[in-house]
Amino acid sequence: MATERALPNLWHATAPAAPRTAPLTGDLAVDVAIVGGGFTGLSAALHLAETGVRTAVLEARMIGFGGSGRNVGLVNAGMWVQPDDLIATLGAAAGNRLLDELGDGPSFVYDLVAKHGIECEAVRNGTLHMSVGAEGLKEIREREAQWKKRGAPVEVLSAEKAHALSGAEGFTGALLDRRAGTIQPLAYARGLARAALAAGAEIFTDTPLLAASRQGDLWKLKTARGTVTARHVILATNAYGSLVTDVPWKEYRQELTILPYFQFATNPLPDNVAARILPERQGAWDTGLVMTSFRMDKQNRLIFGSIGRLDAIAAGTHRAFAARSVRKLFPYIGDFRFEHWWDGRIGMTTNNLPAMHVLAPNVVSISGYNGRGIAPGTVFGRALARHVTGDTSAIPLAQTPITPDPWRTLKSVFYHAGAQAKHFIDKRF
Numbered sequence: 428m429a430t431e432r433a434l435p436n437l438w439h440a441t442a443p444a445a446p447r448t449a450p451l452t453g454d455l456a457v458d459v460a461i462v463g464g465g466f467t468g469l470s471a472a473l474h475l476a477e478t479g480v481r482t483a484v485l486e487a488r489m490i491g492f493g494g495s496g497r498n499v500g501l502v503n504a505g506m507w508v509q510p511d512d513l514i515a516t517l518g519a520a521a522g523n524r525l526l527d528e529l530g531d532g533p534s535f536v537y538d539l540v541a542k543h544g545i546e547c548e549a550v551r552n553g554t555l556h557m558s559v560g561a562e563g564l565k566e567i568r569e570r571e572a573q574w575k576k577r578g579a580p581v582e583v584l585s586a587e588k589a590h591a592l593s594g595a596e597g598f599t600g601a602l603l604d605r606r607a608g609t610i611q612p613l614a615y616a617r618g619l620a621r622a623a624l625a626a627g628a629e630i631f632t633d634t635p636l637l638a639a640s641r642q643g644d645l646w647k648l649k650t651a652r653g654t655v656t657a658r659h660v661i662l663a664t665n666a667y668g669s670l671v672t673d674v675p676w677k678e679y680r681q682e683l684t685i686l687p688y689f690q691f692a693t694n695p696l697p698d699n700v701a702a703r704i705l706p707e708r709q710g711a712w713d714t715g716l717v718m719t720s721f722r723m724d725k726q727n728r729l730i731f732g733s734i735g736r737l738d739a740i741a742a743g744t745h746r747a748f749a750a751r752s753v754r755k756l757f758p759y760i761g762d763f764r765f766e767h768w769w770d771g772r773i774g775m776t777t778n779n780l781p782a783m784h785v786l787a788p789n790v791v792s793i794s795g796y797n798g799r800g801i802a803p804g805t806v807f808g809r810a811l812a813r814h815v816t817g818d819t820s821a822i823p824l825a826q827t828p829i830t831p832d833p834w835r836t837l838k839s840v841f842y843h844a845g846a847q848a849k850h851f852i853d854k855r856f
């Protein structure tokens with residue numbers, strides 16, 4: 428899989444070192460076993476360990492191997508779907524609760540960063556949802572109205588103001604959301620891991636779950652060189668769930684459609700150029716049909732992303748598109764080169780909302796953040812911790828049955844091929 432070839436990425440080059448962890452060897456008994464060491468699993472581990480619950484995280488590869496160590500780093504509020512659409516799908520009571528919790532999601536993330544002293548290039552100056560054409564402007568105005576009804580500090584900026592705040596050409600406006608901000612995502616994941624370890628959790632890396640079986644009231648989880656016995660299991664593998672066939676929840680992997688997303692990061696730009704691009708250091712993405720994103724990092728690199736996988740056939744097309752787009756957006760950029768590039772898998776659901784499942788007695792999962800998992804993963808991680816310790820109303824999502832999407836493979840191919848075609852044609856002719 429191309430995504431695995433693309434590591435280490437920029438975030439690995441600039442994050443503080445991961446805390447020391449090792450594979451599981453031998454037999455271990457805990458209260459809660461967590462499968463997956465991304466934001467969801469690590470936040471759950473931290474919040475469990477803080478209340479004295481014996482907790483072990485089993486991570487197949489390394490901390491932040493999945494989406495958590497590959498994303499753009501936009502700490503956004505709410506979900507990607509419009510607030511009113513979310514309420515139409517979930518109903519008023521459940522929808523309003525989810526919107527309230529995820530609207531406060533960025534605050535929760537930045538509070539954790541401050542509380543645990545996590546060094547992750549945290550900047551909380553808002554994000555910019557850039558509008559493309561008249562349609563895009565309509566979309567962000569609609570989003571503004573819906574969030575404003577809820578008292579959120581969002582504001583549509585004119586094309587001139589959007590240009591001043593982004594330094595980018597060609598947008599018709601932007602929605603500035605002051606609740607949001609940016610982080611270095613892998614550094615955040617590693618910081619959560621360090622905090623969880625300090626609170627008493629155990630984290631085992633290079634330790635894929637291979638099989639699970641029920642023994643009385645307990646689960647026995649098998650790994651290559653050890654076992655974990657636990658009363659509760661939290662499955663936090665999201666779009667990176669590897670093929671584990673010897674578990675009673677095999678169909679779980681059939682639910683998410685994979686949307687590939689790549690990023691290219693430039694060399695550190697000269698100060699005079701870096702001061703013109705996103706001068707207040709908001710992160711940005713657009714309303715385009717094939718979305719693009721851009722942000723700066725602490726070393727003044729510009730990071731540009733869009734939909735697509737950097738496999739052997741498509742990588743050249745996406746790279747050329749990224750270079751053309753960067754020059755078109757920032758005509759004053761001068762010479763630059765791409766020093767880092769990587770891709771990742773975004774887990775999409777059919778209703779564009781995350782799903783909570785009880786897969787078997789005391790086995791619970793939340794996944795499918797549809798490209799918005801930094802704040803939601805952290806919020807849901809805490810909710811999962813509360814859930815398994817007895818607070819059955821802690822999760823702001825109703826439990827649903829798994830709904831395998833028969834079209835998921837076809838849709839993934841469509842996203843990949845469609846983005847490739849768009850990037851080949853776009854701005855070329």
Ligand SMILES: Cc1cc2nc3c(=O)[nH]c(=O)nc-3n(C[C@H](O)[C@H](O)[C@H](O)COP(=O)(O)OP(=O)(O)OC[C@H]3O[C@@H](n4cnc5c(N)ncnc54)[C@H](O)[C@@H]3O)c2cc1C
Nearest residue numbers: 463465466467487493494495498499501636669771800801
């Ligand atoms: C390129 C990209 C850009 C994105 N941009 C943003 C953004 O700007 N803002 C935002 O909010 N969200 C963004 N997202 C989404 C966000 O990154 C994810 O929703 C989030 O990281 C999911 O976290 P998680 O902990 O649920 O899963 P993950 O971080 O994917 O972690 C799952 C972990 O499970 C492990 N695992 C899998 N199978 C096993 C097994 N059998 N045994 C043990 N471990 C296993 C994997 O190795 C992996 O580490 C982006 C995602 C991608 C890919």
